[in-house]
Amino acid sequence: MLLAHPEAEELGQFVEGTLDEPERTAIVQHLADCDDCRMLVVDAAEFETQSAVEPQKWGIARWLATAAAVVFVVALGSFSNHEYRENAAGRRIDLVDDAAHFITDCFDTSIRDGEWLLKHLAPGPSSPDPLVKVEEDYGKLKARPLEARLSGFRHVARHTMRGENDDGADVPTLILQGDAAGVAELRGDDPQTLHARGIAHLLAASTATEANEIRSERSSAVALLQEAANRAPDNAAYQTDLAAALLTAGDKNSRDLAIAHLKKALTIDPRNPEALFNQALALRDSDPKAAIPAFQRYLAVDPSSPWADEARTSLENLQEAP
Numbered sequence: 001m002l003l004a005h006p007e008a009e010e011l012g013q014f015v016e017g018t019l020d021e022p023e024r025t026a027i028v029q030h031l032a033d034c035d036d037c038r039m040l041v042v043d044a045a046e047f048e049t050q051s052a053v054e055p056q057k058w059g060i061a062r063w064l065a066t067a068a069a070v071v072f073v074v075a076l077g078s079f080s081n082h083e084y085r086e087n088a089a090g091r092r093i094d095l096v097d098d099a100a101h102f103i104t105d106c107f108d109t110s111i112r113d114g115e116w117l118l119k120h121l122a123p124g125p126s127s128p129d130p131l132v133k134v135e136e137d138y139g140k141l142k143a144r145p146l147e148a149r150l151s152g153f154r155h156v157a158r159h160t161m162r163g164e165n166d167d168g169a170d171v172p173t174l175i176l177q178g179d180a181a182g183v184a185e186l187r188g189d190d191p192q193t194l195h196a197r198g199i200a201h202l203l204a205a206s207t208a209t210e211a212n213e214i215r216s217e218r219s220s221a222v223a224l225l226q227e228a229a230n231r232a233p234d235n236a237a238y239q240t241d242l243a244a245a246l247l248t249a250g251d252k253n254s255r256d257l258a259i260a261h262l263k264k265a266l267t268i269d270p271r272n273p274e275a276l277f278n279q280a281l282a283l284r285d286s287d288p289k290a291a292i293p294a295f296q297r298y299l300a301v302d303p304s305s306p307w308a309d310e311a312r313t314s315l316e317n318l319q320e321a322p
Contacts, residue, residue, distance in 0.1 A: 006030060011040055130183050130196040134203065137176040145206035148244035148281055149274040150199060151237035155306040173207055180204055184220075191232040195241065198224030202245045221245045229261070239265035240275045247282060258282050273302050277311060284314060292318050 006014075006027050013019045014027045031038045135153050138144070144156035183200035186193050198221045205217035225242040232238055243258035243265070259282045265275035280294035295315040302308045 005034065005037055008040075011037065130186060130193065131199055133179050134176065134183055134200065137172065137179050138203070140172045141176065142170060142172065145203070146244060146248065148247050148278045149240075149307065150202075150244055151241050151274050157306075158310065176203060177207055189227075191228045191235065191238065194224050194228035194231065195238055198222075198228060198245065199241060202241075202248070206248065218245065218248055233264075234268055236265040236269040236272045236275060239268070240272065240278060243275075243278050243282070247278065252286065255282055255286050259286070271301050273298065273307070276301055277307060280311065280314070284318065288318055288321065 010019070010023070010027065014024060019027070027037075129152075131152070138150075139154040139156060141156050143159050147158055180200040180203045183196050184204065186197055188194075200221075201217045201224060202221035205214050205221060208214045208217060222242070222245050225238065225245050229235070229238040229242050239261045243261040246254040246258035246261070249255075259279065262275050262279040262282065265272055266279065269275065276294070276298040280291055280298050283291035283294045292315065295311050295318070298311050299308055299315070302311075
């Protein structure tokens with residue numbers, strides 16, 4: 001049951017950003033459950049902006065106010081299911097709190113002299129990478145599940161772990177699977193989201209044990225990474241990671257497709273280390289003679305990292321082969 005609705009005056013002060021922290025937090029939590037008050041806040045925010053901003057600034061400010069209101073409503077509406085809110089309360093509060101700070105900042109009195117506009121319209125960092133936590137998890141694995149490199153992922157030794165964990169996944173792998181599952185459920189069709197979801201499915205495939213699950217997750221990964229590459233054709237990382245997913249299939253057709261995408265990646269960025277490494281791996285299994293100069297090209301770009309040690313070992317094995 002909801003507590004009593006805040007007074008109209010309190011909602012107005014919330015929009016203006018003049019409430020004390022405890023009062024503001026209480027309203028934020030109320031708005032998370034109350035559609036009626038949430039819409040009042042949106043309406044009040046738009047009215048406040050129209051009356052406070054100089055006419056010549058109204059076009060920009062109206063856009064900012066609308067954007068802030070949308071962020072606020074989406075952040076709250078994303079957690080409209082009570083059971084999910086209870087299971088992820090910390091995350092809900094973070095999102096709602098961030099949205100509240102954003103919307104109140106939009107109507108700060110500094111907007112009247114243009115200070116807010118200068119601060120917030122200046123170029124800033126891009127949206128957060130949804131794979132940050134997954135990359136961190138991957139770096140803690142005892143053995144990396146993919147032989148190919150993924151863009152931005154740190155080196156993890158490639159070997160088969162045997163012993164106490166043979167009957168099930170170890171703790172780092174379970175953590176990776178959980179965080180990857182969350183990324184796989186992201187919504188959105190922008191290239192970054194599609195790419196992140198594709199990587200999540202690829203990692204799910206690489207850590208799964210059931211053949212049907214592996215095939216299903218790999219298929220999803222390839223489809224999502226292909227769409228990301230289609231929507232951002234000049235992104236070398238997307239081409240490279242699509243190739244990494246294709247290489248997990250192990251068949252000639254997938255390997256040939258992977259090589260084609262790696263060529264695209266290296267056309268975009270000829271010194272891309274992930275693309276060079278994956279190209280050498282693909283050629284090692286399809287054309288060993290061509291793989292020798294491919295590994296040499298990689299080592300010219302990266303002569304000393306742990307990835308280079310792996311490349312050097314593969315090169316030496318190829319050179320020693322009859």
